[in-house]
Amino acid sequence: MKKSLAGWLWLLWSLLALAESPGDFAFGMLLRPDGPQPLLRVDLPAAVHAGVSRADLGDLRVFNAAGEAVPHAWLPPPSAPRARPALLPLRYFALRGEAAAGVDGVEVRIERQGGRAVLRMNDRAGVPAMLLGYLVDASTVEQPLQAFALELPATADDLVARVRVEASDDLVRWTTLVSEAPVLRLAAGGQRLERLRIEFAPRRAKYFRLSWAAGSPALQLAAVGGEPAATLLEVPRQWQQVAGSAERDAAGSYRFDLGGQFPADRLRLLLPQANSVAVVELLSRANDRDAWRRVTTATVYRLGAAGQEVVSPEIAIVPNGDRYWLLRVDQRGGGLGAGVPELAAGWLTRSLVFAARGPTPFQLAFGSSSAQPTAYPITTLVPGHRIADDGQPVAGAAAAASVEIGRATTAAVHTLAGEGARRAGIDWQRWGLWASLLLGVALLAWMAWRLARQLARPSQDDGPGA
Incomplete structure (x- = not known):
């Protein structure tokens, strides 16, 4: 046993x-x-x-x-990854006026003359003009700025200042970006400590104004550089592109079989005819037995002549590994016309590490x-x-x-x-394991039953004459 x-x-x-x-x-x-x-x-x-x-x-x-x-x-x-563009040199103008009025009392306008920018200020005769700040011209910069890099004259040492940064598009209404940004250059024992970069939330504006509190020493600048906001670079993706098939019983509906479970987070719709614009709805499901699940809606287009076409951008979605997709086109604009669209699914490459x-x-x-x-x-x-x-x-x-x-x-x-x-069949290993477990339990139960019978049977020594 x-x-x-x-x-x-x-x-x-x-x-x-x-x-x-x-x-x-x-x-x-x-x-x-x-x-x-x-x-x-x-x-x-x-x-x-x-x-x-x-x-x-x-x-x-x-x-x-x-x-x-x-x-x-x-x-x-x-x-x-984030791309940090190169520093842009910016034109700047000194703002001079009465110390009591500050930079808010300086009325300025910029005139364009023959490709040059000319600053006009409300000078008042007989009133000493003090350096109150600087006007930075960023009207030609298309991207938002997120910092200024200041350059001081080589002779400027032992400087400590707090600078206010403001932005405006019309030189009248100003929005404060930084109220007291520290700017310093200290020298001692042959060593130099500098802080000449002023950071602020990314902002696109035509003009910026740098100033300091009344009574503070004037900040002499040699150059001003603008730092564009860092931009996100699109990570390259793999793409799977398939042609659709029109649904017979539903006008403006097209089915797509991607042929696999691709973790798509970008979609492209390639329209069959030029000069097409449509509002579409995209749905997906993992297999033929599941119900369709709505993923997103979008406006797609293909405009222009051959060679100079403008097409709708990629559609960003939550990562979706479904194989089957359904496109429903709003028919109020006539649909997509003749032909069938194509669907391209893009995904980030998956990588694994294994022990060799x-x-x-x-x-x-x-x-x-x-x-x-x-x-x-x-x-x-x-x-x-x-x-x-x-x-x-x-x-x-x-x-x-x-x-x-x-x-x-x-x-x-x-x-x-x-x-x-890949097809679900009989898992002989699992069934064999369960059979072995059940047989083992049955064997243990039989042994326990047999042992109980032996213990319950009276021994030969327990007779009447004992």
């Missing part, structure tokens, strides 16, 4: 210890490392999204040549109806993980000397188990 129980326990442990292999997945891609680094990064091509069964990529594994799964983790999507453990070549396997997510958190797999400005993972200072992340490229897709692995 003990041998039987041990046998059942061994069978149960064997079923629990069954490991995944490449043959459990529909498709695979060989990975080519670019070096012997311990950790390798892979950027997923569109073919992976077309072959997985789960939109969250939970049915993806990395195997070595021995068929062993190696640890992997997902990198966070890259963030849009075991023999090469490594293989990316994906597409399984039964596989569950096994990815580690990136902070677990990569010591001291952080993301640099270029979107690359960077090891912490303590681990940088020993941890290096290389690159691996993907080869063409090849078939492993094929489409059968």
Whole structure:
């Protein structure tokens, strides 16, 4: 009996210890490392999204040549980098007037003469004119400014001032951006301390005014530079473009099959005819059995002659991995005319990092109806993980000397188990596990029942003559 129980326990442990292999997945891609680094990064091509069964990529594994799964983790999507434009030299004019009235008492106007800007002020004869501030001309600057970089004369030392920055479009009404920005230059012992940059919330205005409190020493400037606000650079995306098919029973409705679960966050609609404008509604669903879910509405257009067309911009959406899409066009403007539109879905490239453990070549396997997510958190797999400005993972200072992340490229897709692995079938491993558990419980119950009977049976020593 003990041998039987041990046998059942061994069978149960064997079923629990069954490991995944490449043959459990529909498709695979060989990975080519670019070096012997311990950790390798892979950027997923569109073919992976077309072959997985789960939109969250939970049915993806990395195997070595021995068929062993190696640890992997997902990198966070890259963030849009900020571009800091170069400093712009700006024209500036000294504002002079009565000290008691301040800059508000100086009436100014700028006249354009032959491409030059001429400043006119209300000079009053016989009244000493003091330097009260500066007028900065930013009328030719198209982007918002977020800071001024001041340049002082080389002889200006031991200067401490507090500067007010105001903005206006008509030289009459002024809005305060910074009330008391510190500006200083101190020199001592051959060392110099400077603070000549004045920051403020990004603002687009034709004119700016710099001034200081009455009684404060005048601030002599040699130049003024304007710093444009940093702009977000669009991260490159992968795109999947498909043609639509018109719905027979619904005028102005078109269906699209992207052919995979792409995590789209941008959409493009390519209209079939030039000089078209339409209001549209976009809906999506994961499969044919689900109800359509509204995603967004937009106005799309295609205007102009060939070669000089203006088309509607990309439509930003919340990341959506649905495969099937429906376009509904408002028919009040005549719809889209003849032809069918095309839909393009764009997404940020997903990247994973895996441990280069075991023999090469490594293989990316994906597409399984039964596989569950096994990815580690990136902070677990990569010591001291952080993301640099270029979107690359960077090891912490303590681990940088020993941890290096290389690159691996993907080869063409090849078939492993094929489409059968993506279809939900009989999970023999799970059923075998449950059968073993039930048989084990039944065996333990039978043993307990038999032991109880033996304990309840009177022994031969307990006879009448005892």
